[in-house]
Amino acid sequence: MVCSLLCSGGAHTNTICLKVLKNCSDFEEGEVLLLQKPLYWTSFDLVNKVKLAIRHHCGLKKLKVGHAGTLDPLATGLMIVCTGKATKKIDEFRDLDKEYTAVIRFGQTTPSFDLESEVDGEYPADHITAGLITEKLSGFLGGQLQEPPLFSAKFVDGKRAYELARKKIEKRLAEVKVIFRELELLGFRENEATIRIVCSKGTYIRAFARDLGLALGSGAYLRGLVRNAIGKFRVENALTPEELKYILENLKQIENSIV
Numbered sequence: 217m218v219c220s221l222l223c224s225g226g227a228h229t230n231t232i233c234l235k236v237l238k239n240c241s242d243f244e245e246g247e248v249l250l251l252q253k254p255l256y257w258t259s260f261d262l263v264n265k266v267k268l269a270i271r272h273h274c275g276l277k278k279l280k281v282g283h284a285g286t287l288d289p290l291a292t293g294l295m296i297v298c299t300g301k302a303t304k305k306i307d308e309f310r311d312l313d314k315e316y317t318a319v320i321r322f323g324q325t326t327p328s329f330d331l332e333s334e335v336d337g338e339y340p341a342d343h344i345t346a347g348l349i350t351e352k353l354s355g356f357l358g359g360q361l362q363e364p365p366l367f368s369a370k371f372v373d374g375k376r377a378y379e380l381a382r383k384k385i386e387k388r389l390a391e392v393k394v395i396f397r398e399l400e401l402l403g404f405r406e407n408e409a410t411i412r413i414v415c416s417k418g419t420y421i422r423a424f425a426r427d428l429g430l431a432l433g434s435g436a437y438l439r440g441l442v443r444n445a446i447g448k449f450r451v452e453n454a455l456t457p458e459e460l461k462y463i464l465e466n467l468k469q470i471e472n473s474i475v
Contacts, residue, residue, distance in 0.1 A: 240274030246302030248309075250454035253295050259286040265457060266297055273464035284309035285417070285446065290330055293443030294451040312447030313397060316413045318438060320425045323407050325435035329365050329422035339435035346404040352431045353399040353411070356424070361391040365422050394419040408439065 253262050267281040282303045284296040293316075296309045323341030327333045366389060398414035413421065422438045429436025444451050455463075 240270075240276070243270050243274060243279060244276065244300040246298070246300040246304075248302050248305065249297045249299070249460070250449055250451075251295050251297050251460065252451060252454045252456050253287050253292055254457065255292050256289050258289050259283055259295065262295060262457070263297060266299075266460065269457075269461055269464055270299065282306050285314070287443060288330070288332075288422075288441070290332060291441040291443065293441075294446055294449065294454050295443075296446055296449060309446060309449075311417055312449075313414055313416055314419070314443060315398075315445035316415075316421055317402070317442045317444055318411050318413055318421050318425065319440035320409050320411060320428060320436050321407060321439045322409070322429055322432065322434050322436045324437060325426070325429070326437045327366075328437075329426045330438040330441075335437075337435050339429070341407045341432075341434045344407065344432050344434060346401060346409075348432060349404060349409055349411075349428075350401050352428060353401060355431065356396045356399055356428070359393060359395050362394045362420065362423050362427070363391050364389045364420050365426075392418055396424075412444075 249266070251262060251266065253259065263281055263283050267279055270276065270281075271279050279299060280303050281297060281299050284298065284306045287293065287295060298306050298309075322344050323339050324335045325337040325339070326335055366386075395416040396413065396419070397416070398412065400412040401409060402412055403410040413419075413424070415421075415424075421441055425436045425438040442451070
């Protein structure tokens with residue numbers, strides 16, 4: 217089962233399935249949790265904290281927990297975390313399309329294509345307008361071959377690409393097929409565009425920022441990223457880590473309040 221919106225203590229609280237509130241062992245049987253990844257946390261951080269919290273509050277000696285798609289530390293938004301037998305469903309969720317809201321800065325570049333590294337290049341950007349961005353976005357729709365960032369978890373000669381990047385070793389990664397289903401310019405101000413993106417699995421939004429900058433005759437990097445949805449599952453229905461912790465600490469209280 218997946219998270220649903222319940223009413224607890226007079227206030228609406230995003231919470232896990234009603235059946236979980238009755239029996240902690242359901243985490244072992246398999247639960248699918250919609251969670252909000254905080255800024256600066258790695259995907260592993262989120263999974264590990266969820267695993268430790270459930271084990272601690274439910275008295276479980278061990279529990280299998282995994283996620284259905286990473287988010288960079290500088291990104292926030294929806295992650296699907298599966299427990300117990302539900303980890304067998306991870307590939308199903310991983311294959312779903314993703315929706316993001318990206319903030320892209322034009323006129324500058326960084327080696328990592330985001331704020332993880334310092335600006336390393338300045339480019340003209342005064343010619344960029346909302347109309348020009350919208351025109352160039354249309355050229356990205358459909359299937360594309362995308363070169364992943366070197367600052368990524370891709371393997372190169374048995375090593376993670378980011379290990380090479382941090383040693384300043386130049387390497388071109390093999391292009392991968394991605395699909396952009398929807399691209400919508402939500403706003404443009406002071407050389408920054410906010411864009412809604414619906415795309416296939418395996419798409420690097422940082423690489424998209426790089427490519428959009430090139431298409432506009434400039435440079436660009438990703439200043440902010442929120443994952444809004446994975447398939448039909450939306451971040452609005454997801455738990456924060458604090459909400460999950462509260463629920464785990466008050467299982468009996470919540471159960472009684474909804475009887």
